[in-house]
Amino acid sequence: MTVAKMFDRQTELPNRDQLETDLELKGLQDREVGQLSGGELQRFAIAIASVRNADIYMFDEPSSYLDIRQRLAAARVIRGLVTATNYVVVVEHDLATLDYLSDFICVLYGVPGIYGVVTMPYSVREGINIFLDGMIPTENLRFREESLTFKISENADELQAVHTQAYHYPAMTKTLGGFKLQVEPGDFADSEIIVLLGENGMGKTTLVQLLGxxxxxxxxxxxxxxxxSMKPQTSERSVWGGAHRSVSPKFPGTVRMLLIKRIKSMFMHPQFNSDVLKPMNLEGIMDQDVQTLSGGELQRVAICLVLGVPADVLLIDEPSAYLDSEQRIHASKVIKKFVMSSKRTAFIVEHDFIMATYLADRVIVFEGQPAVSSTARTPEGLLTGMNKFLRSLDITFRRDPTNYRPRINKMESLKDKEQKQSGSYFFVDTD
Structure with a gap:
């Protein structure tokens, strides 16, 4: 069935034309639904739910497969559904997107697969900060041992002091059908994380594959x-190291057998166990068959594998995919700590803006037209790079004064106007 026919069947409200514009679906009307990509299918699913006349709208992880611009467009569509006679419930692991679209937050905590507790509704800022702090002050209850803050503590001099080796890559181009990527020359050093910023279809994965x-x-x-050592977008088709060895969820054995086969020396190393395997919570799935793992479990295994392969450079594509908010916190801390301690370099593609900000020492900004042509700029500082990227999207961020997490300003709000006027699209100082 085509996109247009599915719309015809489901449409009950007069908002179809606006949804097709906001979610970039007008060019997909004659496509078969089964032929849509992950991002296209996600935008289509949001639109289909939004053309129905309902008392309650429920969206489960609407940001999955979408870049930051598409995530905010989807958030605006979802917020637009709220009237005096209905309400919207959203499950979302991207905290920046959740912050942008929510009026109230309920925090869920407990032990996965065993029990869960839902808190009373909090204001957006208070609810997200409670989740990040791991502490419910009204109940004097701590549900996580560590809190997470996003303060940029390392300055350029401190970062430079830990670098012992520098690498360079040349200017190059790559043509794939009707798409052309131009790569400016760049350099990077060990103990450094470089995050790739750009919309979908701009060639971020292509650059990762060129460098790999x-x-x-x-x-x-x-x-x-x-x-x-490389972890592509889909861990089903992961490639590790220069030998291009495939890792599939059809691997005939347990997670333990897979880790021993691929990264035996690191798997047996006590430091790797304490710094990577334990915080990634693999103990509970060690004896499960790989082919029975869920997407999130497979992603956690894939991250451990890419960190365990002997390499100078780690190329990690969307490490937050399939992970919940709690797991994203642990994964980002594990990756950052491992890169610093092992003196490796990591290039990371990440659309979760909070995770990208936490991880990045420097960024590569992609500019151009998606699926047509783009340019990967030379690596630059986090603040200037983020500012350039957000300017291209006409989005501004401020920082929370409690934990310094990036918060998206509502479009045309006073803060949004002030920062655009001053040119500070990525604001470092606290509120």
Missing amino acids: GKLEPDDPKDKVEMRV
Whole structure:
């Protein structure tokens, strides 16, 4: 069935045309629903739910597969459904998007698969901060041992002091059908995380594959030769190291057997166990068959595998995919700590803005037209890079004074107007 026919069947409200514009679905009307990509299908599913006349609208992880611009467009669509006679319930793991679209927050805590507790509704800021702090002050109850803050504590001099080796890659181009990526020359150092910022279809994954040697540039002389460990977007088709060995959820064995086969020396290392395997919570699934793992479990295993392969450079594509908010916190802390302690470099593609901000030492900004042509700029500082990226999206962020997490300003709000006027799209200081 085509997108247009499905819309015809489901439409009950007069908002279809506006939804197709806001969610970029007008060019997909003649496509079969089964042929849509993950991001296209997600936007289509949001639209289908939104054209129904309902008392309660429920959205489960609407940000999945969407870039930051698409996430905010989806959030505006969802907020637009609220009237005096209905309400909307959203389950969302991207805290920046949740902050932007919510009026109230309920925090869920407990032990996965055993029990869960839902708190009373809090204001948006208070609810998210309670979740990040791991403490419910009204009940004097702590449900997580550690709190997470997002303060940028390292300055350039401190970061430079820990670097012992520098790497360079040349200017290069890559043409894929009707799409062309131009890569400006860049450099990076060990103990550094570089986050790739850009909309879907801008070639972020292509750059990761070029740096990993999985793709050759248009000019073979520009090929990069580095010892790399790579985790692609879909862990079902993961490639580890230069040997291009595939890891599939059909692996005939347990998680323990997979880890021993791929990263035996690191798996047996006490430091890797305490710094990576334990905080990634793999103990409970060690003896499960790989082919029975859920998407989140498979993602956690994939992150441990990419960190365990001997390499100078880690290339990690969307580490937050399939993970809940709690797991994203643990994954980001594990990756950052491991990169610093092992003196490796990580290139990371990440659409969860809070996770990207927490991880990044520097950023590469992608500019251009999605699916047509784009340019990957040379790596630059977090603040200037984020500011440039957010300016291109016409979005401003401020920081929470409690834990310094990035918060999206409501469009046309006083804070939004003030920051745009001053040119500070990514605001570092507290409120």
